[in-house]
Amino acid sequence: MLQIRPYIWETMTTNDRNLKNRHVFGPVPSRRLGISLGIDVVPFKTCSLNCLYCECGPTNHLSIERRSFFPRQKLLDELSSQLPEIPHLDYITFSGSGEPTLNADIGWLITQIKKISPVPIAVLTNGTLLFQGEVRLDLRQADVILPSLDAASPNAFARINQPHPGLQLGRIIDGLMALRHDFPGPIWLEVFIVKGSNDREKELSALHAAIQRIKPDKVQLNTLDRPPAYAGIQSADFSDLEKIRALWSDLPVEIIKRTGRREEILEFSRNLENSLLNTVRRRPLTLADLVALTGKDENELRQYLDVLEKEKKIKPQIIDGNIFFTCN
Numbered sequence: 523m524l525q526i527r528p529y530i531w532e533t534m535t536t537n538d539r540n541l542k543n544r545h546v547f548g549p550v551p552s553r554r555l556g557i558s559l560g561i562d563v564v565p566f567k568t569c570s571l572n573c574l575y576c577e578c579g580p581t582n583h584l585s586i587e588r589r590s591f592f593p594r595q596k597l598l599d600e601l602s603s604q605l606p607e608i609p610h611l612d613y614i615t616f617s618g619s620g621e622p623t624l625n626a627d628i629g630w631l632i633t634q635i636k637k638i639s640p641v642p643i644a645v646l647t648n649g650t651l652l653f654q655g656e657v658r659l660d661l662r663q664a665d666v667i668l669p670s671l672d673a674a675s676p677n678a679f680a681r682i683n684q685p686h687p688g689l690q691l692g693r694i695i696d697g698l699m700a701l702r703h704d705f706p707g708p709i710w711l712e713v714f715i716v717k718g719s720n721d722r723e724k725e726l727s728a729l730h731a732a733i734q735r736i737k738p739d740k741v742q743l744n745t746l747d748r749p750p751a752y753a754g755i756q757s758a759d760f761s762d763l764e765k766i767r768a769l770w771s772d773l774p775v776e777i778i779k780r781t782g783r784r785e786e787i788l789e790f791s792r793n794l795e796n797s798l799l800n801t802v803r804r805r806p807l808t809l810a811d812l813v814a815l816t817g818k819d820e821n822e823l824r825q826y827l828d829v830l831e832k833e834k835k836i837k838p839q840i841i842d843g844n845i846f847f848t849c850n
């Protein structure tokens with residue numbers, strides 16, 4: 523997984539947080555979740571995995587022990603004090619720099635948030651603890667769960683995710699299947715592709731078989747955008763992800779990786795790019811506005827916007843409860 527992956531695009535660090543708050547951050551425009559307010563319920567880099575690609579750095583507290591890390595009422599108070607100041611939110615999202623289900627109060631927090639806010643709740647989790655019935659029970663009131671699974675063979679799992687020694691891949695996959703059985707809401711499974719590691723044919727085929735058993739509502743392919751925890755980790759190209767999508771054509775796959783380079787855009791059009799830039803220069807527009815104006819597909823436009831944003835020519839901004847693109 524994970525970290526909340528805001529638009530910009532999908533990684534948030536402690537620097538992005540409102541300094542008044544220790545645990546609540548945002549709201550941020552998120553590609554997967556719209557306008558999202560994050561709540562981080564574990565200490566920095568407390569996780570059951572130590573993923574090579576983690577954008578928050580190496581895990582400094584590798585654990586599978588669920589605990590009450592903070593006074594739960596304080597977490598709730600911090601969130602509830604923020605909510606009246608935010609006119610529109612698409613999700614309140616449990617995420618951050620570690621694994622949120624390690625917090626033994628997550629079920630209580632979800633229940634209490636439901637009492638004070640109608641905003642849907644999303645949980646980003648690495649999925650490693652879902653084999654425990656009590657963890658699935660804790661998440662039952664969430665509106666969407668976004669687990670991750672990067673490998674379906676023990677070797678690849680050990681290599682990419684460097685798990686806590688008490689974890690077993692088979693149980694994790696069983697846990698994801700049990701979640702599908704128990705949880706009535708949508709499950710969006712993220713698969714993080716590391717070039718030269720889990721993109722080999724054998725591994726992709728094992729992942730495909732596991733995902734067929736898990737039956738998520740969406741499979742979201744992602745890869746590295748930012749400096750990883752460990753040197754030497756390579757990002758997959760957009761075309762690599764397109765190939766995986768074609769290979770897994772029987773699964774509901776979408777690509778959530780940001781496009782960094784024009785060469786990654788199939789049939790790149792300089793005219794379209796200039797037209798997008800000129801349009802946004804005149805007034806802020808949403809992605810839906812741009813789709814209506816250009817008649818182009820949303821995913822195609824996102825790639826152009828990614829490149830322009832990376833070059834700091836445009837930026838996503840929350841205005842009146844919508845995500846607009848404006849010029850820098």
Ligand code: SF4
Pocket residue numbers: 523524525569570571572573575576577578581618619620621648
């Ligand atoms: S180590 Fe892995 S699971 Fe843990 S926060 Fe980082 S990316 Fe997510």
